[in-house]
Amino acid sequence: MTEGTKSHYEVIVIGAGVAGIYQIKRLVDLGVDAVVLDAAADLGGTWYWNRYPGARFDSESYTYGYSFSKELLDEWHWKEKFSGQPENLRYLNYVAEKFDLRRHMRFNCKVEAARFDEAQDLWRLKLDDGRDLSCRFVIMAVGLLSTPTLPRFSGMDSFKGRSFHTYYWPHEPVDMVGKKVAVIGTGATGIQVIGEIADKVGELTVFQRRPNWSAPLNNSPISEKQMAEIRSRYDEIFATCARTPGGFEHEPDRRGFHEVTRQERLALWDRLYDEPGFGIWLSNFREIFTDEVANAEFSAYIADRIRRRVKDPVTAEKLIPKDHGFGVQRVPLETRYFEAYNRSNVHLVDISETPIKRITETGLRTTARDHDFDIIVYATGFDAITGAFDRMDIRGRGGRRLREKWAEGPRTYLGLQIEGFPNLFTLVGPHNAATFCNIPRCIEQNVDWVTALIAYMRDRGHTRVEPTPEAERDWLAHVHDTGRRMLFTQVDSWMMGINSNVAGKDRRTFIVYAGGAPKYREKCEEAAAGGYVGFTFR
Numbered sequence: 001m002t003e004g005t006k007s008h009y010e011v012i013v014i015g016a017g018v019a020g021i022y023q024i025k026r027l028v029d030l031g032v033d034a035v036v037l038d039a040a041a042d043l044g045g046t047w048y049w050n051r052y053p054g055a056r057f058d059s060e061s062y063t064y065g066y067s068f069s070k071e072l073l074d075e076w077h078w079k080e081k082f083s084g085q086p087e088n089l090r091y092l093n094y095v096a097e098k099f100d101l102r103r104h105m106r107f108n109c110k111v112e113a114a115r116f117d118e119a120q121d122l123w124r125l126k127l128d129d130g131r132d133l134s135c136r137f138v139i140m141a142v143g144l145l146s147t148p149t150l151p152r153f154s155g156m157d158s159f160k161g162r163s164f165h166t167y168y169w170p171h172e173p174v175d176m177v178g179k180k181v182a183v184i185g186t187g188a189t190g191i192q193v194i195g196e197i198a199d200k201v202g203e204l205t206v207f208q209r210r211p212n213w214s215a216p217l218n219n220s221p222i223s224e225k226q227m228a229e230i231r232s233r234y235d236e237i238f239a240t241c242a243r244t245p246g247g248f249e250h251e252p253d254r255r256g257f258h259e260v261t262r263q264e265r266l267a268l269w270d271r272l273y274d275e276p277g278f279g280i281w282l283s284n285f286r287e288i289f290t291d292e293v294a295n296a297e298f299s300a301y302i303a304d305r306i307r308r309r310v311k312d313p314v315t316a317e318k319l320i321p322k323d324h325g326f327g328v329q330r331v332p333l334e335t336r337y338f339e340a341y342n343r344s345n346v347h348l349v350d351i352s353e354t355p356i357k358r359i360t361e362t363g364l365r366t367t368a369r370d371h372d373f374d375i376i377v378y379a380t381g382f383d384a385i386t387g388a389f390d391r392m393d394i395r396g397r398g399g400r401r402l403r404e405k406w407a408e409g410p411r412t413y414l415g416l417q418i419e420g421f422p423n424l425f426t427l428v429g430p431h432n433a434a435t436f437c438n439i440p441r442c443i444e445q446n447v448d449w450v451t452a453l454i455a456y457m458r459d460r461g462h463t464r465v466e467p468t469p470e471a472e473r474d475w476l477a478h479v480h481d482t483g484r485r486m487l488f489t490q491v492d493s494w495m496m497g498i499n500s501n502v503a504g505k506d507r508r509t510f511i512v513y514a515g516g517a518p519k520y521r522e523k524c525e526e527a528a529a530g531g532y533v534g535f536t537f538r
C-alpha cells in the first residue's frame with residue numbers, strides 16, 4: 001500500500017505545530033507506525049498561520065527552541081532575542097528536514113470527526129475530503145490558539161476593500177503604503193501589529209473595546225559571539241526554565257512585597273521595565289498575582305509609565321485598563337505600541353463609547369459616524385484552548401460527544417486524557433500546565449510522557465487506556481485548588497474561557513492549570529512511576 005492510500009496507522013497525530021513535530025519525532029524514534037495530519041498546506045502551526053507584521057515571540061527565542069537535540073542546539077543561531085514569525089517558521093522547517101520528519105506528515109487534511117470503535121479499540125477519523133482513517137491512538141496536537149474568531153458584525157461580506165483576520169494574513173506581502181487601515185482589537189495580536197505598521201500606512205484607525213496591560217519587549221539582535229555564549233549555557237538555561245512556574249528564564253523575586261520599602265519596589269520595577277521579555281511580569285514580587293494591594297500598586301506604576309509615553313492625556317487614559325490589574329491576563333509585550341498613538345496618522349476609537357454598528361461597503365459605521373478604509377484587519381483573537389476540540393465531532397465510548405462532556409467546562413486527567421475517550425491524548429490541552437507556560441518547554445514534557453505511556457502499553461500488549469472517573473474528579477479538584485488564590489480567576493479573559501465572539505463562551509470556566517509546570521510535571525511523573533495510577537488498561 002502506498003503512503004497516499006494507506007488508511008490505518010498505530011498513531012495519528014493531529015496538528016503539525018511545535019507539538020506535532022516533536023511528537024512524530026519521538027514516535028518515529030520508537031519505531032511506531034505514525035502520521036501527522038494538518039489542515040494547513042504545510043507544517044509550523046502557529047508559525048505557519050500567523051504572518052501578520054509584528055508577529056513574533058515574547059518568549060526568549062533560545063528558551064523557546066526544542067531542547068531535545070544537542071546537535072540542533074549547536075547548529076541553530078537565533079538571530080534575535082525575540083524572533084519573528086518568518087524565522088520561527090524557518091526553524092521548524094529546519095528541524096523537520098534535519099530529522100527527516102516531513103515524510104510522516106500529510107497536509108490539507110482537516111479532521112472533521114473522530115469516533116471511538118469500542119469493539120476494536122480503534123479511533124475512526126473522517127477528513128473533510130471524505131477520506132476515512134483509523135488508528136489505535138489519536139494524539140491531539142491541535143493548538144491552544146489555532147481557532148481564530150471574528151466579531152459578529154453585520155455586513156462583513158459587503159466590504160469592497162481587503163479584510164482579513166490576522167491568523168489568515170496573506171502569504172504574499174500586503175501593500176499598505178498610503179492606505180487607510182483599520183485594526184479592530186487591541187489584544188496581544190493587535191498590540192504587535194499596530195506597533196509594527198503605524199509608520200508604514202497612510203492612516204491607521206484602531207478600534208478598541210477594552211485596553212490590555214502591556215510592557216516593552218526590548219528586543220535586540222543576537223550576535224555570533226552572544227549565540228556562542230548562549231550555547232555554552234544551554235544546560236543551565238533549560239534547568240532554570242524547568243524550575244520556574246512558567247517554564248521561562250525569569251525567576252520571581254523572592255522578597256515579600258510588603259517586606260521591602262516602596263523605594264525598593266520602584267527600583268525593581270524601573271529595572272524590569274527596561275529589561276527584555278517577561279521579567280516585568282514573572283520576575284516581579286509573587287504577590288502581584290495574589291494580593292490585590294500589591295497588584296493595585298504595581299498597576300498604578302505601569303499606568304504611570306503609559307502616561308509618560310503617550311502625549312495626549314485623553315488617549316493615555318483610554319489605553320490604561322481600569323477593569324483589571326496588570327498581569328492577571330497573559331501580558332502582551334510591545335514594541336513602539338504606545339508611541340504609535342503620538343503619530344498624527346494614528347487614531348484611537350473607543351468602541352465601548354461608540355460601538356461598531358456594521359461593516360459597510362467602504363469601511364465601517366460606529367454609532368458616531370462612518371469611516372472609510374482600504375483594509376480592515378481583524379485582530380480579534382482566538383477561541384482559546386478548547387476551540388479546536390469544539391470544532392471537531394469527537395465521540396468516545398457509547399457515542400458520547402466531547403463537546404457535551406465539556407459543556408460545563410473541561411474535565412480531564414492530568415490535562416492529557418479524558419474519561420470516556422480512551423486512547424485519545426490532548427497535548428497542550430485544557431487543565432494542562434502547557435497552557436500557562438513557555439509552551440515548548442511544557443510540550444516536550446507532554447510529548448515525552450505520552451510517548452512513554454504508548455511504549456509501556458506496547459510492551460504489555462495493552463490496546464486501551466483510559467482514566468478512571470475518580471482520577472478525573474480528583475484532577476479537576478486539584479486544578480481548581482491551584483487557581484483559588486490567583487487574581488486572574490476573578491476577571492474575564494480567554495484564560496477563563498471567555499470569548500464574546502463565540503456563542504456560549506460567556507461564563508467563567510477554569511480552563512488552564514495554575515499550579516506551575518514543576519508541580520504539574522511532578523504529578524505526571526508520580527502517576528507514571530506508580531504504574532500509571534488513575535488509568536485503566538485493557
Ligand SMILES: Cc1cc2nc3c(=O)[nH]c(=O)nc-3n(C[C@H](O)[C@H](O)[C@H](O)COP(=O)(O)OP(=O)(O)OC[C@H]3O[C@@H](n4cnc5c(N)ncnc54)[C@H](O)[C@@H]3O)c2cc1C
Pocket residue numbers: 014015016017018019020037038039040044045046047048050055056057058059064109110111112141142143144145146388392427428437438439440
Ligand atoms: C502570534 C502568536 C505568538 C505566540 N508567541 C508565543 C511565545 O512567544 N511563547 C509561547 O510559549 N507561546 C507563544 N504562542 C503560543 C503558540 O501557539 C505556542 O507556542 C505553540 O506554537 C503551540 O504549538 P502547538 O503545536 O501546540 O499548536 P499550533 O502551533 O497551534 O498547531 C496546531 C495545528 O493543528 C492544526 N489543526 C487544528 N485542528 C485541526 C483539525 N481538525 N484537523 C487538522 N489539523 C488541525 C492547525 O492547522 C495547526 O497547524 C504564540 C501564539 C501566537 C498566535
